Amino acid sequence: MIKVLVVEDQALVRGAIASLLSLEDDIEVVAQAENGQVALNLLNDIDVDFILSDIEMPILSGLELAEIVIADHQKIDMLIMTTFSKSGYIKRAMALGVKAFILKESPTEYLVSAIKKVKAGERVIAPELALMALNDNDPLTNKERKAIKLAGDGLTTAEIATALFLSEGTVRNYLSEAISKLNATNRIDAARIAKQKGWI
Numbered sequence: 001m002i003k004v005l006v007v008e009d010q011a012l013v014r015g016a017i018a019s020l021l022s023l024e025d026d027i028e029v030v031a032q033a034e035n036g037q038v039a040l041n042l043l044n045d046i047d048v049d050f051i052l053s054d055i056e057m058p059i060l061s062g063l064e065l066a067e068i069v070i071a072d073h074q075k076i077d078m079l080i081m082t083t084f085s086k087s088g089y090i091k092r093a094m095a096l097g098v099k100a101f102i103l104k105e106s107p108t109e110y111l112v113s114a115i116k117k118v119k120a121g122e123r124v125i126a127p128e129l130a131l132m133a134l135n136d137n138d139p140l141t142n143k144e145r146k147a148i149k150l151a152g153d154g155l156t157t158a159e160i161a162t163a164l165f166l167s168e169g170t171v172r173n174y175l176s177e178a179i180s181k182l183n184a185t186n187r188i189d190a191a192r193i194a195k196q197k198g199w200i
Contacts, residue, residue, distance in 0.1 A: 001026060001027070001028050002026055002027045002028070002049050002050065002115060002116075002119055003028050003030045003046075003047060003048045003049045003050070004021060004027060004028065004029050004030065004048060004049065004050045004051075004052055004115070005029075005030060005031050005032070005033065005039060005042065005043075005046065005048045005050070005051045005052070006018045006021070006029055006031075006032045006033070006052050006053075007032075007033045007034075007035070007036060007038075007039045007051060007052065007053035007054060007057070007062070007065065008032075008034070008053070008054040008057070008081075009034050009035055009054060009056075009057040009058060010054075011034070013054075013104070014032050014034070015032070017052070017081075017111075018032055020108045020111075021052075021111070021112070021115075024112055027112070027115065030046050030047070030048055031046050031048070034057075035057045035058055035059040035060055036053070036057060036059065036060030036061060036062065036064055036065030036068075037059045037060040038059075039051060039053070039060075039065055040060070040065065040068060040069075043069075043073060043076075048076055049075075049076065049077065049119070050076065050077050050078075050079055050115060050118070050119075051065070051069060051076055051077070051078050051079065052079045052081065052111075052115070053065055053066070053078065053079070053080055053081065054080075054081055054082070054104075055080050055081070055082040055089055055093075056082070062080050062081075062082075063080075063089065063092055063093060063096070065078075066078040066080065066093060066096050066097075066098050067096055070096055070097045070098075077099045077100075077118050077119075078096075078097070078098045078099060078100075079098070079099060079100040079101075079102070079114065079115065079118060079124075080093050080098050080100065080101050080102070081102055081103070081104050081111075082101070082102075082103060082104065082129075083103065083104045083105065089101075089198035090125065090129050090198070091138065092198070094125070099118040099123055099124070100114045100115075100117075100118050100123065100124040100125070101124070101125045101126065101129055102114055102124065102125075102126050102129075103126050103129065106126065110126075138197070138199045139181040139182070140178055140181060140182075140194065140199055141174075141177075143164070143166075143174055144174045144175075144177055144178040144181075145178075145194070145199060145200050146164055147160055147164065147171055147174040147175055147178065148174075148175065148178040148187065148190050148191050148194055148200060149191065149194070149200040150163055150164070151175060151187040151188065151190070151191055152187075152188060152190075152191025152192065152194075152195060152200070153191075157171050157172055157175070160175075175187050175190070178190045178194070182194060
């Protein structure tokens with residue numbers, strides 16, 4: 001029996017996915033969670049083979065959850081679902097070691113097949129997502145990414161400097177570089193573009 005934890009912030013979608021998977025003879029949905037933090041808390045009390053997680057969720061996203069699970073729970077495989085065709089997400093997920101990346105629009109059969117393929121040791125990426133990831137490279141450095149994300153959250157240069165333990169001058173340089181690389185008009189525009197691409 002393949003034991004699955006479904007993580008999705010929309011209750012109706014979460015319930016529907018769990019119900020569809022439960023129809024399979026060899027898949028058991030052992031728990032459901034509305035965000036990555038709840039999922040992490042559940043891992044102390046349940047035994048699962050797979051976490052099937054949405055990518056964009058409040059409190060702790062699917063990518064943040066994947067990073068923690070892959071580091072601390074090596075026996076659990078991560079499968080990410082998304083409605084967002086953002087190439088940056090795919091690359092980040094693959095770099096972390098996520099075993100499958102599929103579109104929510106995929107038929108149930110595709111999802112079930114992906115779970116079974118991962119169980120057999122394979123990796124599964126929806127072909128259209130894989131193609132998109134190949135054609136779109138993130139030009140930002142890790143520090144530029146962090147700075148622009150905080151700017152997009154509304155923090156001032158001084159607040160970003162404090163959060164990242166950097167000088168204000170260094171932060172201004174990172175923001176300026178990010179704005180230039182993304183052909184953005186300002187820091188907020190740069191954050192919007194980077195978020196749209198899935199780079200932050």
